[in-house]
Amino acid sequence: MADDNNGDGITGDTAIAVLAVNPDKPSDQQIRVQVRKLSDNALIANWHFLNANWTAIALEAVDRSSASPLLAVLAHKASTGMNVVQARRLSDGVVQRDTGAWDASWVAQDLAIVNDANGDGNSNDPAYLVLAFNPDNVSNKVQALRVSDGAQLKNVPVLGSNWRATRVTGSGDLSGNLHEEVGVLGERRIDGLLLIHMVDYEDRTNTAVIFP
Numbered sequence: 001m002a003d004d005n006n007g008d009g010i011t012g013d014t015a016i017a018v019l020a021v022n023p024d025k026p027s028d029q030q031i032r033v034q035v036r037k038l039s040d041n042a043l044i045a046n047w048h049f050l051n052a053n054w055t056a057i058a059l060e061a062v063d064r065s066s067a068s069p070l071l072a073v074l075a076h077k078a079s080t081g082m083n084v085v086q087a088r089r090l091s092d093g094v095v096q097r098d099t100g101a102w103d104a105s106w107v108a109q110d111l112a113i114v115n116d117a118n119g120d121g122n123s124n125d126p127a128y129l130v131l132a133f134n135p136d137n138v139s140n141k142v143q144a145l146r147v148s149d150g151a152q153l154k155n156v157p158v159l160g161s162n163w164r165a166t167r168v169t170g171s172g173d174l175s176g177n178l179h180e181e182v183g184v185l186g187e188r189r190i191d192g193l194l195l196i197h198m199v200d201y202e203d204r205t206n207t208a209v210i211f212p
Helices: none
Strands: 015-021 029-039 043-048 055-064 065-076 082-089 093-100 106-115 125-134 139-146 152-158 163-171 181-188 192-202 204-209
Touching: 015 055, 043 065, 043 082, 055 106, 065 106, 065 125, 065 181, 082 106, 082 125, 093 125, 093 139, 125 152, 125 163, 139 163, 139 181, 152 181, 152 192
Parallel strands: 106 163
Antiparallel strands: 015 029, 029 043, 055 065, 065 082, 082 093, 106 125, 125 139, 139 152, 163 181, 181 192, 192 204
């Protein structure tokens, strides 16, 4: 969901984006994102991403100060183990960059956004949060990658080997240090118990554990 779909720096013109896959389409048209205004359902955009060699995993909108939002799709290529985020500009569909995440030993699970990647209090430098699972050492981590240039900023360990993390989200400050939080939904392997693990983005300390 984008809170500023026209990129004028003023929120209130919210749009919702939906990721879909149609295997009956040509290879370069199978993964599609459609965007509509929330107020009147008007169609804003209808862009294709990557091709049929990739499995689409997740979609996030990236609001940018006084610029068109980005639509970012996280995808996995089974033949190589690659994980990539491809972003298109909402206004015209132009591809901004492909950002590689993790290596082939990690399996991407979900995608989210933090708005203040450098922690200076200004939400003008967003970063991708790519949740991934490593089956070899049974670990879950979130990798932060700066949207503007794809630079890797940090890795945030989440949960432990008894849990499988499946979803990730960014949230506002919960710990009181004026930095955003990273939240993951995890499922305990032995019995399927669910929990939400909140971690401070800045110092990676545990903020909260919530049992929904």
